[in-house]
Amino acid sequence: MRRSRFFLPTLRETPKEAEIVSHRLMLRAGMVRQASAGIYSWLPLGFRVLKKIEQIVREEENRAGAQEVLMPTIQSADLWRELGRYDAYGPEMLRIKDRHERDMLYGPTNEELITHIFANSVKSYRDLPQLLYHIQWKFRDEVRPRFGVMRGREFLMKDAYSFDLDFESARRSYYKFFVAYLRTFARMGLKAIPMEAESGPIGGNLSHEFIILADTGESDVFCDREFLEADVLAKDVDYGDDVAVAGVVERFTSLYARTDEKHDGAAFAAEVPEDRRYEGRGIEVGHIFYFGTKYSAPLGAKVALPEGGESEVHMGSYGVGVSRLAGAIIEASHDEAGIVWPDAVAPFDVALINLKASDAACTAACDEAYAKLQAAGLDPLYEDSDERAGAKFAEMDLIGLPWQLVIGPRGLQNGVVELKRRATGAREEVSLDSALARLTDG
Amino acid sequence: MRRSRFFLPTLRETPKEAEIVSHRLMLRAGMVRQASAGIYSWLPLGFRVLKKIEQIVREEENRAGAQEVLMPTIQSADLWRELGRYDAYGPEMLRIKDRHERDMLYGPTNEELITHIFANSVKSYRDLPQLLYHIQWKFRDEVRPRFGVMRGREFLMKDAYSFDLDFESARRSYYKFFVAYLRTFARMGLKAIPMEAESGPIGGNLSHEFIILADTGESDVFCDREFLEADVLAKDVDYGDDVAVAGVVERFTSLYARTDEKHDGAAFAAEVPEDRRYEGRGIEVGHIFYFGTKYSAPLGAKVALPEGGESEVHMGSYGVGVSRLAGAIIEASHDEAGIVWPDAVAPFDVALINLKASDAACTAACDEAYAKLQAAGLDPLYEDSDERAGAKFAEMDLIGLPWQLVIGPRGLQNGVVELKRRATGAREEVSLDSALARLTDG
Numbered sequence: 001m002r003r004s005r006f007f008l009p010t011l012r013e014t015p016k017e018a019e020i021v022s023h024r025l026m027l028r029a030g031m032v033r034q035a036s037a038g039i040y041s042w043l044p045l046g047f048r049v050l051k052k053i054e055q056i057v058r059e060e061e062n063r064a065g066a067q068e069v070l071m072p073t074i075q076s077a078d079l080w081r082e083l084g085r086y087d088a089y090g091p092e093m094l095r096i097k098d099r100h101e102r103d104m105l106y107g108p109t110n111e112e113l114i115t116h117i118f119a120n121s122v123k124s125y126r127d128l129p130q131l132l133y134h135i136q137w138k139f140r141d142e143v144r145p146r147f148g149v150m151r152g153r154e155f156l157m158k159d160a161y162s163f164d165l166d167f168e169s170a171r172r173s174y175y176k177f178f179v180a181y182l183r184t185f186a187r188m189g190l191k192a193i194p195m196e197a198e199s200g201p202i203g204g205n206l207s208h209e210f211i212i213l214a215d216t217g218e219s220d221v222f223c224d225r226e227f228l229e230a231d232v233l234a235k236d237v238d239y240g241d242d243v244a245v246a247g248v249v250e251r252f253t254s255l256y257a258r259t260d261e262k263h264d265g266a267a268f269a270a271e272v273p274e275d276r277r278y279e280g281r282g283i284e285v286g287h288i289f290y291f292g293t294k295y296s297a298p299l300g301a302k303v304a305l306p307e308g309g310e311s312e313v314h315m316g317s318y319g320v321g322v323s324r325l326a327g328a329i330i331e332a333s334h335d336e337a338g339i340v341w342p343d344a345v346a347p348f349d350v351a352l353i354n355l356k357a358s359d360a361a362c363t364a365a366c367d368e369a370y371a372k373l374q375a376a377g378l379d380p381l382y383e384d385s386d387e388r389a390g391a392k393f394a395e396m397d398l399i400g401l402p403w404q405l406v407i408g409p410r411g412l413q414n415g416v417v418e419l420k421r422r423a424t425g426a427r428e429e430v431s432l433d434s435a436l437a438r439l440t441d442g
Numbered sequence: 443m444r445r446s447r448f449f450l451p452t453l454r455e456t457p458k459e460a461e462i463v464s465h466r467l468m469l470r471a472g473m474v475r476q477a478s479a480g481i482y483s484w485l486p487l488g489f490r491v492l493k494k495i496e497q498i499v500r501e502e503e504n505r506a507g508a509q510e511v512l513m514p515t516i517q518s519a520d521l522w523r524e525l526g527r528y529d530a531y532g533p534e535m536l537r538i539k540d541r542h543e544r545d546m547l548y549g550p551t552n553e554e555l556i557t558h559i560f561a562n563s564v565k566s567y568r569d570l571p572q573l574l575y576h577i578q579w580k581f582r583d584e585v586r587p588r589f590g591v592m593r594g595r596e597f598l599m600k601d602a603y604s605f606d607l608d609f610e611s612a613r614r615s616y617y618k619f620f621v622a623y624l625r626t627f628a629r630m631g632l633k634a635i636p637m638e639a640e641s642g643p644i645g646g647n648l649s650h651e652f653i654i655l656a657d658t659g660e661s662d663v664f665c666d667r668e669f670l671e672a673d674v675l676a677k678d679v680d681y682g683d684d685v686a687v688a689g690v691v692e693r694f695t696s697l698y699a700r701t702d703e704k705h706d707g708a709a710f711a712a713e714v715p716e717d718r719r720y721e722g723r724g725i726e727v728g729h730i731f732y733f734g735t736k737y738s739a740p741l742g743a744k745v746a747l748p749e750g751g752e753s754e755v756h757m758g759s760y761g762v763g764v765s766r767l768a769g770a771i772i773e774a775s776h777d778e779a780g781i782v783w784p785d786a787v788a789p790f791d792v793a794l795i796n797l798k799a800s801d802a803a804c805t806a807a808c809d810e811a812y813a814k815l816q817a818a819g820l821d822p823l824y825e826d827s828d829e830r831a832g833a834k835f836a837e838m839d840l841i842g843l844p845w846q847l848v849i850g851p852r853g854l855q856n857g858v859v860e861l862k863r864r865a866t867g868a869r870e871e872v873s874l875d876s877a878l879a880r881l882t883d884g
Contacts, residue, residue, distance in 0.1 A: 007509050007572060009563035033559055036518035036546070041559055044509045067449050067486045072596045073515060073579055074536075074548070076478035091541040094516075096548075099533045099583045104478070106516070106538075106548075117475055117483055121451035130449060137515055137579070141541045154514045 001348070003383045007044050010395055020216045022330035023148030025339050029399045031326070038145025038153035045399060046326065048347035050156070053325050054135055056187050056344060057158045064180040064239050066131035066160050071113050073137055077103030079112045083298055092140045106139035111295045111317065114161045118313070119301040125165050128303060128313070129173050133160035135322060150283070150327040160318040165303065167292070170314035172242055174206050174290050175249045177318040179237050181210050181286050182252070184320065189342025190332060192285055193227045195257040199289060206290035206316070209259060211282035214331040221282040223257035224272050259284075283328045290316040333423075339400030340423050348381040349373075350439055351396040355408030357386045362409045369407060369417070369432055376440045380405075397422065405435055443790070445825045449486050452837055462658045464772035465590030467781050471841045473768070480587025480595035487841060488768065490789035492598065495767050496577055498629050498786060499600045506622040506681050508573035508602050513555050515579055519545030521554045525740055534582045548581035553737045553759065556603045560755070561743040567607050570745060570755065571615050575602035577764060592725070592769040602760040607745065609734070612756035614684055616648050616732050617691045619760040621679050623652050623728050624694070626762065631784025632774060634727055635669045637699040641731060648732035648758065651701060653724035656773040663724040665699035666714050701726075725770045732758040775865075781842030782865050790823040791815075792881055793838040797850030799828045804851045811849060811859070811874055818882045822847075839864070847877055 009030040017034075018024040026032050031046030042050055058068065074096070080086035086093075086103070094106040107113070114132060122130060135158045145153050162173035178194065185192035192210040199207035211221055213228070238244055256271045258264070259282065268277060293312040295301070302310040321328075333340045341347070352373060354366040366384065373380040381401060383392050389408075396404055406418040416429040419438060430438070451472040459476075460466040468474050473488030484492055500510065516538070522528035528535075528545070536548040549555070556574060564572060577600045587595050604615035620636065627634035634652040641649035653663055655670070680686055698713045700706070701724065710719060735754040737743070744752040763770075775782045783789070794815060796808040808826065815822040823843060825834050831850075838846055848860040858871040861880060872880070 005507075007511075007563070007574060030563075033562065035514050035555060036516075036521075039514045039516055039518075041514060041555065042512040043559070043563075044511055047510055047512050050512070065447075068489055069449075069486055070484040070489050070492070072477050072481045072483060074478075074481055074581060074596055076481075079478075094538060094540065096536060096538050098536065099585065113477060113483065117485070120475070121449070121472075121485075132449060139516060143541065154516055 001379075001381050003381060004385045006381065008399070009043065010398060018148065020147050020150070020331070021334055022150060022216075022327035025330055025334060025398070026148055026327065029339060032149060038142055038151070040149055040152060040154075045347050049326050049341070049345055050323060052345045052347075053188065053329075054156070054158075054322050057184055057320050057322060058135065060180045060184040060187070061133050061158065061160060063183075064131065064176045066133045068134060069117075069132050070134045071107070071110050071117075071136060073106055073139070074104050075107045075113060077105055079116065080105065083112065083295070085112070092142065094139045094141050107136075108138055108140050110134070110159055111161070111315075112299065115295045115299045115301050115315070118161075118163050119296075119299055122163070123304060125303045125305055125311075128163060128165050129169060130163040131160060131173060131176070132163075133158055133318070148327055149323045150331075152323070155321065156323040158320040158322055162316045162318070163296075163301070163313045164315075165311065165313065167314055170290055170292075170316055171206065172245070174288065174316050175242075175245045176239055177288050177316070178208065178249045178252075179239070179245055181288065181318075181320070182248070183237075185210060185212070185285065188325065188329060188345050190285070190329060191228065193221070193223055193257050193282070194252050195221060195223065195259050195282075196253075196262050197259070197287065197289070198261060206288075208253075208288050209284050210286035210288075211257075211259065212285055212328050212332050213280055214283050214328070215281055216331050217281035217283040219282050219284065220260040220263070221258070221280055222260075222263050222268050223278050224255040225276040225278045226255055227257060228278060283324075283331060284321070285325055285328050286318075286320045288316065288318040290314070334400070337394070338398035341400045341402060343402045346402050347399070348401050349378045350380045350403040350405055351383060351399075351401045352380045353383045353389075353392050353396060353404055353406045355389050355392075355406060357384060359409050362407060362412060365412055365432075366407050369405065369436075372432070372436055373405075373439070376436060378439060403439060405439070407432075443821075443823050445823060446827045448823065450841070451485065452840060460590065462589050462592070462773070463776055464592060464658075464769035467772050467776060467840070468590055468769065471781060474591060480584055480593070482591055482594060482596075487789050491768050491783070491787055492765060494787045494789075495630065495771075496598070496600075496764050499626055499762050499764060500577065502622045502626040502629070503575050503600065503602060505625075506573065506618045508575045508622075510576060511559075511574050512576045513549070513552050513559075513578060515548055515581070516546050517549045517555060519547055521558065522547065525554065525737070527554070534584065536581045536583050549578075550580055550582050552576070552601055553603070553757075554741065557737045557741045557743050557757070560603075560605050561738075561741055564605065565746060567745045567747055567753075570605060570607050571611055572605040573602060573615060573618070574605075575600060575760070590769055591765045592773075594765070597763065598765040600762040600764055604758045604760070605738075605743070605755045606757075607753065607755065609756055612732055612734075612758055613648065614687070616730065616758050617684075617687045618681055619730050619758070620650065620691045620694075621681070621687055623730065623760075623762070624690070625679075627652060627654070627727065630767065630771060630787050632727070632771060633670065635663070635665055635699050635724070636694050637663060637665065637701050637724075638695075638704050639701070639729065639731070640703060648730075650695075650730050651726050652728035652730075653701065654727055654770050654774050655722055656725050656770070657723055658773050659723035659725040661724050661726065662702040662705070663700070663722055664702075664705045664710055665720050666697040667718040667720045668697055669699060670720060725766075725773060726763075727767055727770050728760075728762045730758065730760045732756070776842070779836070780840035783842045783844060785844050788844050789841070790843050791820045792822045792845040792847055793825060793841075793843045794822045795825045795831075795834050795838060795846055795848045797831050797834075797848060799826060801851050804849060804854060807854055807874075808849050811847065811878075814874070814878055815847075815881070818878060820881060845881060847881070849874075
């Protein structure tokens with residue numbers, strides 16, 4: 001994509017309304033624009049990041065054996081009345097009357113609907129387990145939306161639901177998602193730590209929040225420093241091997257990691273040596289929990305058993321904040337100059353910067369490099385405009401692509417281009433072919 | 443994907459509520475389930491088709507030079523009040539009050555919002571033209587939703603908007619979308635005919651509906667039979683070549699093609715020889731039109747001109763009914779036994795049918811074929827269950843994958859498998875390797 005054609009309305013000034021760095025940078029980098037309070041439009045740069053995050057989530061759900069569906073945003077209140085949740089849910093639920101004065105709502109979550117779909121479709125223990133997920137927009141009418149896409153009203157979530165014959169089997173499904181979440185966040189360049197969370201009345205200790213460490217996080221977190229040093233989150237796992245999956249989960253749950261909600265100072269002191277105690281702040285990006293037959297019993301989600309009779313299925317739910325992650329990644333990865341995208345979620349692979357567009361030889365060399373980058377399967381943003389070099393560098397630092405390939409008349413005389421790694425600022429002068437080889441190595 | 447693991451709740455009976463064939467087949471094939479009136483959940487089979495349709499639309503928009511954004515589903519009424527559309531829009535608009543009693547709405551369309559984004563982002567003629575699109579759920583509160591996803595309340599649309607300096611340039615953008623639509627529908631295996639549509643008060647003849655011929659269509663259509671015989675809809679075009687693009691448009695607009703709204707019997711008789719006059723019914727799957735400065739003038743979408751001063755931009759809008767297409771394709775492509783998917787939108791490439799799962803040799807051969815199909819880059823649905831053969835054939839015909847690869851003990855003794863083309867019913871007995879070669883040829 002040529003910068004001169006790309007719809008990228010970056011801002012020089014920092015918008016006043018933005019309280020946290022990700023919100024400021026997303027506005028300045030032209031990723032999003034507020035449509036109304038807590039509701040955003042995603043412009044091309046932001047949309048690319050959102051799609052990359054979504055695709056990583058999708059691939060890891062599929063790898064764990066989940067199947068994708070898509071439930072609607074608008075649901076009937078009748079469905080929610082069956083379990084009394086229409087009245088019980090707070091003012092965060094957006095309630096709507098349609099033209100026939102029927103009560104509808106913008107789904108804040110989907111337990112009822114997915115349980116209905118399951119109950120009408122699956123009748124036998126032989127068709128279990130079922131892991132179903134969808135990636136859909138939700139609405140939560142926050143009193144005071146803020147922090148940009150981190151706490152917006154309309155937001156994109158992945159919600160998965162598991163259906164199993166009994167607790168033991170439900171735990172195996174839970175473990176699969178636990179591992180899938182480790183992989184999902186690690187692939188995005190994040191260190192997301194699974195922390196014990198409130199498990200509600202069902203118990204069973206099967207409830208974890210996945211938390212990214214960031215100073216601007218909404219929760220105080222306490223954990224063993226081993227989590228910070230461990231670099232095995234993205235470990236490859238055979239999901240068909242229950243023992244291996246359980247082993248990963250046991251390893252990660254054996255270390256202390258809790259948010260303030262569940263924190264126990266005495267246990268922290270007893271279980272974690274002083275020099276390994278980490279206290280900080282974190283952002284929740286995922287939550288998994290087992291809730292047994294809470295929905296399946298009242299909604300009649302039962303399967304026939306091999307020995308005759310029927311049994312209500314055991315369920316769990318597994319959420320990832322897809323649009324929130326765009327902000328969370330920036331909170332975890334930025335510097336004074338702007339965003340520093342991890343490779344896997346970067347909107348483009350590399351910024352190709354033409355230092356002097358008015359110089360025919362320089363532009364010819366850039367055009368050639370652009371064609372070669374594309375031919376190599378890379379997705380470059382080609383800064384081909386006649387802006388001055390300083391403005392180009394500032395903007396490309398702001399939008400944070402992993403690499404910058406800088407071509408100017410002076411370097412060309414010596415047969416070199418400059419390759420800069422955005423994260424470290426490290427620069428080297430190399431031949432164009434060496435630069436291409438470096439970039440295609442990954 | 444193994445059938446035994448695939449969430450595919452097909453139905454034996456035809457659901458009573460379904461009035462048209464696509465609705466019946468989508469329910470029977472387990473593609474969708476109604477969540478409430480006119481609102482559907484997409485199950486894995488339907489979701490796969492929806493994603494393929496969406497991806498073809500996306501690729502052709504990108505090829506034409508449009509850039510993808512994503513606007514929210516919920517909009518502020520204030521935005522719509524600026525042009526008086528909040529009050530003028532009928533009861534199809536889903537009106538909502540949020541917790542602060544602010545008027546909101548579920549977007550039935552996006553002219554105001556995209557014009558605002560443009561007006562706040564683009565200031566100079568140098569940044570024109572801009573072609574922006576998004577693929578998002580919309581809501582239209584139909585009095586009597588019916589025909590399944592063909593006339594639902596919540597539906598997925600692609601909406602594009604063009605921003606140009608003047609009429610001449612706007613027409614070039616219009617022509618690009620005209621050609622992009624020809625390509626988009628042709629890639630889905632559809633013959634979508636561009637028909638003159640009402641152009642509203644702006645005039646200029648730049649308004650076309652793209653109509654698929656189908657007996658269950660909502661409109662009467664009248665056109666030259668040359669459209670039916672022409673097989674050049676997917677012609678490759680260089681969008682940078684304005685003359686070539688205009689040439690394609692002129693060729694398709696020189697032939698008579700109108701829906702009943704614009705039909706003129708005398709002109710039809712005068713322009714089209716009797717033996718080439720086609721009358722039938724059609725389904726609208728796309729609509730493109732130019733509307734000048736209708737939104738840009740009141741919303742202040744202006745650019746600075748090279749000679750000084752400012753000018754309001756000329757706009758057009760371009761819609762494709764993405765979820766509707768899933769139904770429309772079935773209306774255009776089915777038989778007594780079920781759906782007949784065109785290759786490009788099929789949920790899987792091929793059904794691999796194990797005729798006797800209890801036979802170890804047969805299952806071993808099927809497992810091997812399954813692995814080979816996947817290794818060849820194909821996406822097979824492997825019917826590995828112990829159902830009887832007749833039920834397997836019926837279900838695979840119902841869900842309509844383009845090919846069926848049937849492996850049974852008798853054929854294996856002779857070293858052959860059966861390859862069936864769903865559309866024609868043609869079968870041949872060939873070696874497994876020959877079948878694979880045929881399938882990978884496309």
